[in-house]
Amino acid sequence: xxxxxxxxxxxxxxxxxxxxxxxSTNGGWSxxxxxxxxxxxxxxxxxxxxAEEAANRVVGAALxxxxxxxxxxxxxxxxxxxGVSVAVRTTDxxxxxxxxxxxxxxxxx
Amino acid sequence: xxxxxxxDQTFVEQRAAEFREQIDRRLSGALSEDEFKPxxxxxxxxxxxxxxxxxxxxxxxxxxxxxxxxxGNLADRYDKGYGHFTTRQNIQYNWTKLSDVxxxxxxxxxxxxxxxxxxxxxxxxxxxxxxxxxxxDEWLDPRPSAELLRQWSSLHPEFAFLPRKFKIAVLGxxxxxxxMKFHDIGLWAKLDAGGQPTYDIWVGGGxxxxxxxxxxxxxxxxxxxLLPTLDAMLRVYNLAGRRDxxxxxxxxxxxxxxxxxxxxxxxxxxxARIDRSVFATAVTEYQRIAAQFETAQRPALQGQAIAxxxxxxxxxxxxxxxxxxxxxxxxxxISLKTKGAIPGDASGAQMRAVADLAERYSxxxxxxxxxxxxxxxWVKLNDLGALYAALVEQDLAEANIGxxxxxxxxxxxxxCALATARSIPVAQAxxxxxxxxxxxxxxxxxxxxxxxxxNACGHHHAANIGxxxxxxxxxxxxxxxxxxxxxxxxxxxxxxxxxxxxxxVPDVIETLLDTWQAHRRDNEDFSQTFERVGKQPFKExxxx
Ligand code: SF4
Numbered sequence: 032x033x034x035x036x037x038x039x040x041x042x043x044x045x046x047x048x049x050x051x052x053x054x055s056t057n058g059g060w061s062x063x064x065x066x067x068x069x070x071x072x073x074x075x076x077x078x079x080x081x082a083e084e085a086a087n088r089v090v091g092a093a094l095x096x097x098x099x100x101x102x103x104x105x106x107x108x109x110x111x112x113x114g115v116s117v118a119v120r121t122t123d124x125x126x127x128x129x130x131x132x133x134x135x136x137x138x139x140x
Numbered sequence: 141x142x143x144x145x146x147x148d149q150t151f152v153e154q155r156a157a158e159f160r161e162q163i164d165r166r167l168s169g170a171l172s173e174d175e176f177k178p179x180x181x182x183x184x185x186x187x188x189x190x191x192x193x194x195x196x197x198x199x200x201x202x203x204x205x206x207x208x209x210x211x212g213n214l215a216d217r218y219d220k221g222y223g224h225f226t227t228r229q230n231i232q233y234n235w236t237k238l239s240d241v242x243x244x245x246x247x248x249x250x251x252x253x254x255x256x257x258x259x260x261x262x263x264x265x266x267x268x269x270x271x272x273x274x275x276x277d278e279w280l281d282p283r284p285s286a287e288l289l290r291q292w293s294s295l296h297p298e299f300a301f302l303p304r305k306f307k308i309a310v311l312g313x314x315x316x317x318x319x320m321k322f323h324d325i326g327l328w329a330k331l332d333a334g335g336q337p338t339y340d341i342w343v344g345g346g347x348x349x350x351x352x353x354x355x356x357x358x359x360x361x362x363x364x365x366l367l368p369t370l371d372a373m374l375r376v377y378n379l380a381g382r383r384d385x386x387x388x389x390x391x392x393x394x395x396x397x398x399x400x401x402x403x404x405x406x407x408x409x410x411x412a413r414i415d416r417s418v419f420a421t422a423v424t425e426y427q428r429i430a431a432q433f434e435t436a437q438r439p440a441l442q443g444q445a446i447a448x449x450x451x452x453x454x455x456x457x458x459x460x461x462x463x464x465x466x467x468x469x470x471x472x473x474i475s476l477k478t479k480g481a482i483p484g485d486a487s488g489a490q491m492r493a494v495a496d497l498a499e500r501y502s503x504x505x506x507x508x509x510x511x512x513x514x515x516x517x518w519v520k521l522n523d524l525g526a527l528y529a530a531l532v533e534q535d536l537a538e539a540n541i542g543x544x545x546x547x548x549x550x551x552x553x554x555x556c557a558l559a560t561a562r563s564i565p566v567a568q569a570x571x572x573x574x575x576x577x578x579x580x581x582x583x584x585x586x587x588x589x590x591x592x593x594x595n596a597c598g599h600h601h602a603a604n605i606g607x608x609x610x611x612x613x614x615x616x617x618x619x620x621x622x623x624x625x626x627x628x629x630x631x632x633x634x635x636x637x638x639x640x641x642x643x644x645v646p647d648v649i650e651t652l653l654d655t656w657q658a659h660r661r662d663n664e665d666f667s668q669t670f671e672r673v674g675k676q677p678f679k680e681x682x683x684x
Contacts, residue, residue, distance in 0.1 A: 047167075048237050049191035087169040091187060106561075106614040107553065111189045115554040116565045117482060119220045119235075 035104060036096035040067040041076040042108075043089035051111060052089060054079060060089065064112055069101060141204055141505060142287050142432050144252040151294070155256055156249045159183045160242035167239065182262075182300075184255030185241060188557050192236040195258040196248060200268040200286035200310070201229030201508040205495040208506050210251045212491030218244050223491070225476065225484040227548060227599055228307070229267050229508045230258055234555050256294065261302045263293035263374075267309045269317040270509035273433055274471045274517045276463035280329045280337055282312035284430040285366075288422065292367055299374055303381035304389040306374070307346075319510060321345045321354040321630035322602055324391045325373065330360070337363045337426070343373065343403075344395035347596035351632040352392040355400050363426060367419045372410040376403065453528050456539040459583065461524075468521055472502075474514040474531065475538040475546060479575040480568050483549040484512030493534045501527045510599075511548055513541060538575075544584040544653070545574040548599050552592025552609060553616075559592035561609025561616040566590055566645055573646045577653070584653060586666040587626070602626035604666040605652060606633045607645065618645050622652070622678055623670040631667075634675055637683055648682050655681040 041054035052060040053067035080092030184195040219233040273281040312329040320326035326342035338360040345354030462471040502516035531537040552563030590607040591598035600606030606621040617639035624633030
């Protein structure tokens, strides 16, 4: 596995939303990296990812190698964790509020 | 504009219903991701870094107001309030939920749109000049040819699993505004002595890891021979193209490896075998399609005086207006590159506003350009003032079409699962800096394109100044190339040297512009200066 990796977290995309999720210390998926479970053994997390994919809860399960400060080592993981660099509405509340103000699709077209 | 007939509409509705069922089976667990992935990709649905992304086809970049309004509503209802127009004249939604996709596709089908063949190793959306049918320098409207190709290539049974994706562009004007020579096949439509369409066929162009300018395959192919010839060209590629290495699977590599002569011989052999009876209706179908594109039917107007006098208006018209084929009209570009903006992004509200303006001022028609802007192709000269005022209100009146601040940029590492670096923040910083410079010193006439990885969706190879974001030991570095161009003298840019950090890029670009100005003679464009002086002075200036 990754050189210099101090530990690993398990990440994936949520099946429904595609959002990045992390296997958490609560034994389920969380959108918060702060709640991620870290293991020094990549082998401990890999089968979990495979099983969760097979259970159709997530897709694209992959390990995130982190350094001693639990910071992802790979640029791609760092950027992904930071989220997009532009301001976007991020909550479902905002999204449904927005949908309510949008003209009904049938009427609009 | 082309309107779907019963056959087109049924096809799109059936496909929408089929994909809904496939999504339901995925959500119920009946389909695994491995089984579902090829199905979703055939319907334009990708999985990116933060969400699913739905890429919607805009055939040859042509939209009516109803369609654009729908795209705006989809952005608000199912995305985070915006969509991203791409260099292939499509639109992408970056925040799609799998559970929403079937409803999105149904909504698209209700306005004769879909997402079929916007992904996968098939013939993708055919692209063309955003000013097709209205450009003053055009000899043949390329849209009927593009529509004929859409019908030929949609669900073509032989070409659903090519070695790699396949991109075709069609052009019908003196000037190449579709980057035609950077496509797998480029068609340059012309008229023969009898006024009938013929096509110069170019093959093996492309960007990505191995950029190539297309080579001339054959000149003056008559319309009746077009589809058999393309079928034969694709058949040879389908059989002989490499499938062992995806980086060597595009037709440009096949042509490199076998040589254009051997390829031509293989296609001729195939053409001799082909059953031409299946193409017997192509010419009459072309004529049926052409009748729906009504350019020639619009009456010329008396050239009205432009009442609006403000200098800002004239600067906008000078930069964003385009001479029209028919007296009394102008084609006008709407820049999606306002200072500091994300290239190609438009909000739902902006899309609805442009749809309204198209209805009022452009016969209900809009185009999407491969430079990620919108075009209103049918503006009466005496409506220009009112249109400009309305665009100012929507913050859509930036007068920078074709200038350095009219940056092409791909989504990069903000969204794209394949990216090696971010491109959006680089584009935003540069757009702010360059727009300021343009407003201070006057227009900077050059192309500046940014890609977030070597796949080159941001066309960096084909730009006067190209920027490629790379990952060097887990930090972003931006490699600069100079001298590329996407017009009829298409050329791949030359790499300048070692890359720069994101923070350094704006200063480096300004240094390059200063160097150009210092060496520029008379009114030379960037390519002319670069070809005369070479890259050395630029290199010396930035690595000093
Ligand atoms: S160039 Fe690379 S980063 Fe940009 S959209 Fe294409 S694949 Fe993604």
